[in-house]
Amino acid sequence: MNKIARIARLLVLLWCSNLTFSQSLDEHFVVPDSLKPFSYEEVLKKFWGSYEDTAKAIPYLKTCLAKAVQANDSLKMAEIYARVYFYEENDSLKLEFLNKSISLSKNLVHTLYPAFPYSSKGNFYLEKWDYENALDNYLKALDYAKKSKNESFQYMVEYNIGLIKSELGKHQEALQIFRKSREYEEKRGIRDTIDYLDIMVHLTESYTKNNKIDSSDYYIARTFSSLNYYDENLYYQLLLNQGVNFYCKKEYLNAEKTLIVTLPYLKKIEDKAFLVKAYYYLGKIKESLVDHEESIFFYKRIDSVFNYTQFIVPEVREGYLFLINNYKAEQDFENQLFYVDRLLKFDSIMRKNNTQVNEKLVKQYDTAKLLAEKEKLIEVVYTKNSNFKLYIWILVGIVFGVTILFYYQFQKRKLYAQRFNALMKEQNRRREKMAKESVINAKTEEIKKLKIAEEIKTDILAKIEKFEANKEFLEPNITTNSLATQFKTNSKYVSRIVNIYKEKNFTNYINDLRVEYLIEELKTNKKFRNYTIKAISSEIGFNTTEAFSKYFHKKTGLYPSYFIKRITEYEDELEVPA
Structure with missing residues (x-):
């Protein structure tokens, strides 16, 4: 991940800056005299030396682009467009820069392009909780990374796909991806500590979602000592996970105390996912402590975030049910109707994610991985001559088993359809029959x-x-x-x-x-x-x-x-x- 990951984190730093890259690539830019003697590579090196200083970084990137255009070098132009994306605040321009980077590099043979701009587009949509577009771009990034055999980038993209799986409720599959990401980082010597700690935050959360609280607690304890030193935001995200674990163990007072501490810091983070989860579990804690007034307060905070961002986490649906039932009991029909409508909107978005995005995950990611494993299996079969026949029979057995499974599913769906049609007809006949029959018909x-x-x-x-x-x-x-x-x-x-x-x-x-x-x-x-x-x-x-x-x-x-x-x-x- 290395420099790529560092660039990805620039977005957070630049939100605090008053400078913007809008109109920064205008045709009237003139390379400063002080930079004219230097080559593209030398100016780019200067950029890396001051990439966190926006005032210095932007002129360096403009100069690099001007030199790349002058040399008609598609790869270098693609590199700069992919980097200036992180200095731009306007969403339309951000996408325009990434699309230019992709267009310039899609026909090149390179280990990082166009995989990197596709991955950045995926990050752009993921931050806006548009899982469908995020997944589309991650899958394209993954395809190019595999073609160029960039193993490190493959792991990074698959990790982001794991984030989507986690938000869609596919917790077991997400956990497998996060575990592989951790193992890969540790195997290669944890080259980028921030990225490693980010993996640990989501790994511990995933263990909790899979009801493996002990494993989650183990990795939280192992990570805490180094996390506070490297990144404050990640520290409070991990602290949130610890608070959730307290709740799962019914240590409600410890859970409440821990989660309340995280709120001021989570509110500062642009990604509201962790804030929503904090509100949700504080609401659940108050429910457990029979403090319905406070539960309502926190569940309404979730709704305010949802109304502003359209961000959903499947488990927080319970908060809407609580609000609906509360107002139903109070006979406050106006508020009951309001939150029923909110819940229907929430369910509509969740259904879209669960159908369209899940379908793409299965067809384009899970199935692709299965086919890749199948190809590896076939390769092993043909290279190990001593076990050749055995492996062929195994492969035939798998294909036969899958065929039988598909046939069984087809027959099952056909049978269900027949039962459904018969049931609809039977209901109509039963109504007519019940109208005519009398209780006197008993024996x-x-x-x-x-x-x-x-x-x-x-x-x-x-x-x-x-x-x-x-x-x-x-x-x-x-x-x-x-x-x-x-x-x-x-x-x-x-x-x-x-x-x-x-x-x-x-x-x-x-x-x-x-x-x-x-x-x-x-x-x-x-x-x-x-x-x-x-x-x-x-x-x-x-x-x-x-x-x-x-x-x-x-x-x-x-x-x-x-x-x-x-x-x-x-x-x-x-x-x-x-």
Whole structure:
């Protein structure tokens, strides 16, 4: 990373400067007499000697560009455009400089160009949380770095892709990348300490997100002594990770004390990701301490950052749910609606990231890595003659296994589609059938065995009908005892009447009502489809997401997530004009 990484950090230093590179590459620039005798390489060396001093660095870069243009040297022009990017504050000009650098160098054979300007474009979009454009440019940078066999740059770009994976919730995959980055830096002797410490910040955070708190604590302790000396910002980012670990270990007071210390420093950093996480965990701590007023304060701070930056972290979604439920309980419908709209906007951005960006990650990064590993495997197979046949059979087995897997997935999707269509038709038939049928259809012999007085039976059936009409089955923890208490009768009577007249046991009767209600609700209520599976299960009376998903699959042959996705597509198909 070396000089490249140092240049990348210049952006932070230059935000504090009053100088800008806007209009700095105008055609009227005249090389100072003091620099005319020097060659391009000599002026560039002077630049590196004072790159942190903007007033000196800018004239050096202008002079380098003028000499490169005069010599019609595409590579040198590309180098300067890629560097002046870091001195420019105007976003349009920043991208213009990088695009010029790419255009000038894309047909050259070089270890760093155009990989470096592509990577810088990726950083530009990553800082704006535009993961799709960031990933596009990182993938191009990675491709050029591989072609030029620049191993160091490959690791740097893959590390940035790891950051995107982490923000998208792909924590296990991100952890693997961060671990490889740490191992590579340590193996080559930690050439750039700041970059190494930055890796350690994200590595410890990733261990925490993977519920490996002990590993995270170990690397935090190992890193702290050197981190404070080298970089204050990284120190407080690492301190934030330590505060989160305290929270995970339910040491709420230590967590709160640690996180509060980080806030003044995290607010100064342009990247608001760490600040958002600090607000989120302070909100969670206050929830745990039953201080709802303070929880609301911190969750609203998250919303203010989101409203300003459109930055999202998947886990902070819980903060919006807390605000919605709080205002719902207070019957403050105006604020409840406000945060429902905010949550829908949040979910919309998250869905875009989870579909478009994840799809690109799989197709263009993960699959590419898999294919590269496959090529290595084939090379090994052909070079090790003694094991040649064995390796060929392994490769054939892998291909066969993958083929079978794809075929299984295809058949599974086909089966699910058939089940979905059958379910939609069955729902319509069931409504017509229920309208015509009467409870009198129960088997005569079993009714006789009830041994329940006619007036009691009639009363319970009427109350069951009212229970269904009022959708009281959506309440959680319904049992025969609770329903019998509500009906002011015997629980055995309720159980026997449900068994005979509904032709199912009591638990299945309640859960069937819930699932049938949900299917109808999802067909008609588009907002309901935006709920998480956890929220839906709670809304219709199930105690756990797992119990809800299992019963929905048992009842319909489909999982809730598939049904929600398919019903949206089904509705879109119906709306397409003939």
